[in-house]
Amino acid sequence: MNMKYLKYILLSFVVFFIVIKLALLIFRLPSYTIKTSGKLYIVSKVSKDVQVFDLSAGKEIEEIPIDILSHEAVTTSDEKRVVLTNYGASDGNVIKVIDAKTSTVKEIDLKGNIRVNGIVAFPEPNKVGVIDFVSNNILIINIDTEHIEKQLPTKQKKSHLLVLHPTKAIAYVTNIDSGSVSVIDLKLNKVIAIIPCGLGRKGIDITPDGSELWVTNNKENNITVINTSTYKVTNTLITGKDPLKLKFSIDGKYCLAVNAIDGNIYVYNQESKKRVKIIILHGKTTLLEKILYHTPRPVNILMHPNGLYAFVANSNANKIEVIDMKTFKVVSTIGTGRVPDAMAFIN
Template structure:
């Protein structure tokens, strides 16, 4: 009987210690920097709005359908969210949020094209570019008028993410199922080149001078570096497992890649095209870490305009990891909704 009581006491203390440890390891935000961060939560069907200077949540705004990505249209001071829908429901619209009061102002239909995913604010404009997984269009939407101005077929399947050339009137779209990148000329309103790879290319970004396009392959675990003049592959760089996103730093010196299955973020020297650091998100060492942190799955990456921090959405853990861009270490975490993905910032 005494042995049984002793075992019960030991187990009780163990679980009490685990609970205390769990509470101590919950997301803590300890930095101070300017701006408001908008985090798109897929399963929560919401956008978490977080004040980066005060270090507190401003609001969790309901979107009613499953959203995926977001962009900030500076000219109109608007946040625009893509409404993707769940597996059996194909949504085809965008939600526009007014950051002044963080209220939804209106929605914009994308017509027959559905499951909008990737979105970018077009430079010096009141418009966004959106690509759709079904319909496979690049849609140009005027946020001020609420009108779908034009749609350009990507000529490929499962068009997912996009990036704009910093100088030329070109937009590059990664097509997952076709294993390709569509190069679209915005003056001609047509595809001028299809860059072929193997299936499952997804993450995409362009160097500051526009000379190189970096594209991740989530099955081959690699980055293809493309010359934007010749469309030739300059080199292929290995990554961790399932590299879903990549993003250049604001000064263009580094590139961050979220390795979703590894629970890591790789840091590359953009000029040397070599990995210089691996950032491990807590949660994979042992069963205790998995319980406390949840197994990490990094997805979206956003650079703060001040260049000091990067934000990475930790999909399964319901948090956003804040990375110091000088030390390449996680310096804070933000608790958000379920399955955060897209990120946008107002600075």
């Protein structure tokens, strides 16, 4: 074999490698084609920043360093601030508050052996509730005074996420190790019910009318449906593998659950409790897709207040998948920092 032939083979391999790399770059590029209102705050865990994306202009307008490993974020009721918790880190007793107007970041040190994760915004614009999974308490925090105003025990182990009833002063908390949901009366300041529903309880959401809780179980791969009047389990729905989070549509007709290992999203009809659609993300179905795209891992979900779109954090692909809530199809993608997770919305 002469030298000229070897050079030709080597050049062919180089050209082939370059073509493959270019193809991967092209196919993996985000493509944002819709136009809607508001700004999406996207929290990326590994790059430890918050990207502010203008949903009308279709572009990033700010990147805010936060220097924490945040999984959860919430917008205050007046939509002037975004509050983030710091999950699983040595400084997990810190939360950060982003001013939506100035993009400045305030750090609140909760002090002591506290590790916070789940977070909700209260009707008062200066108050949030967070879950301390060390003491298994709900901490009600005044973000103006930076003080913990209340500590309410969940009376369970490894409390994780929470939601508020839309019209009553009641909080519902998932407890991973106890396999339960704690029901806490925020006026009486005590647990009024413990609902057993299987190990591995993680994601939780409540119907807009407050009649049902839906809770994911990533160990048993299902959703527990709970009647909020009787505190009884009424249905168990099968999911894909590793259902981390779920979210109801704004009108309450549908619930979307993200299956992290399967790389898809299940859509359920709330009334019939039947799965009506599987939204498959690129990267899992064929060998070609597996080569061209990152393996999808949907981990979090947020609904646009206008009810037209859902945003799904695809952590492996460093993208937000934008889902049309009429067709249940991915209609756009938003490029993010490394390993996106939590999201918040401001109009």
